[in-house]
Amino acid sequence: MKILVVGGAGYIGSHMVKQLALSNHDVVILDNLSCGYQDAVKYGELVIGDMGDTKVLDRLFSNNKFDAVMHFAAFIEVGESVINPGKYYHNNVSNTQVLLDAMVKHDVKHFIFSSTAAIFGEPQYTPIDENHPQNPINPYGRSKLMVEHMLEDYDNAYGLKSTCMRYFNAAGADPEGELGERHNPESHLVPLILQAASGRREDIKIFGQDYATDDGTCVRDYVHINDLCEAHSLALTRMQKTGNSARYNLGNGKGFSVQQVIDSAKQVSGKDFKVTITKRRAGDPAVLVADSTLARQELNWQPKFDQLETIIETAWQWEIDFLVRQ
DSSP, rough: EEEEEETTTHHHHHHHHHHHHTEEEEEEEEEOSHHHHHHHHHHHSSEOOOOTTHHHHHHHHHOOOOEEEEEEEOOOOHHHHOOOOOHHIIIIIIHHHHHHHHHHTTTOOOOEEEEGGGGSSSSSSSSSSOOOOOOSHHHHHHHHHHHHHHHHHHHHHHOEEEEEOOOOOOOOTTTTTOOOOOOOSSOOOHHOOOOOOOOHSOOOOOSSSSSSSSSSSSSEEEEEEHHHHHHHHHHHHHHHHHOOOOOEEESSOOEEEEEHHHHHHHHHOOOOEEEEEEETTOOOOEEEBOOOOHHHHHHHOOOSOOHHHHHHHHHHHHHHHHHHHO
């Protein structure tokens, strides 16, 4: 297939591009490089441009007959979305609509959307399945849910089929060492911990040690980046075969506490590092774990990197390689 990957120079997008290319798909990447990195595009053809630019999109869709579009170009920082919601609604919602309108105009019928567990808000129960009430508590989560609603309407009105992939905590790096996690600023737990282990960061902070969990720290569901990408490929195949839209929650189905991740990172890296206990952050639920039963049943998705140590090992190798590259 010929696939347009929007945001393909970012963390998840670049891993997705590699997997698609190695599966013999023809891949074109659209990225404005505001959050992505040009050197992360090791496969496919990179077009530097914005998904909200109608001229760029018209040129792309006129010059290529795409079978599908994958969207990884959202802004993702929860805290920033609270401070600057306009930035999030403009890019995550308005620009996505521009992209969808271009697809409708050029008769591209299949869309894979990188969504999030943030659409659910404070969990009413765990593990969280697709039927869990959707009540996001920040502009980031609301922007993603708005797009999910938009996709339902575009399916009904224009026949644009979509699959929304709601991940919990993407983690890890390409096991072959070509790609890894780079955010600026970094806000994800695993790379922050490993930066403390490598000496790039003074310490790692635990935000609250008094939650109703086994060790008092928050529990989250970490899913390896390659397993996420595999789910996207399976979802695209299913959507093209069935002609039906779908929504899936993606996670390992088992949670690991912040303290467990720190302990595992110390074991994998062989490094000790400073851990600072500080107060809770507002809006941090005690437990967020996915129920991925539907994805496992309908997509036959089986995560291969489901052990915490394995996830951290791949991320640690990327961190070591990063230090060498510097």
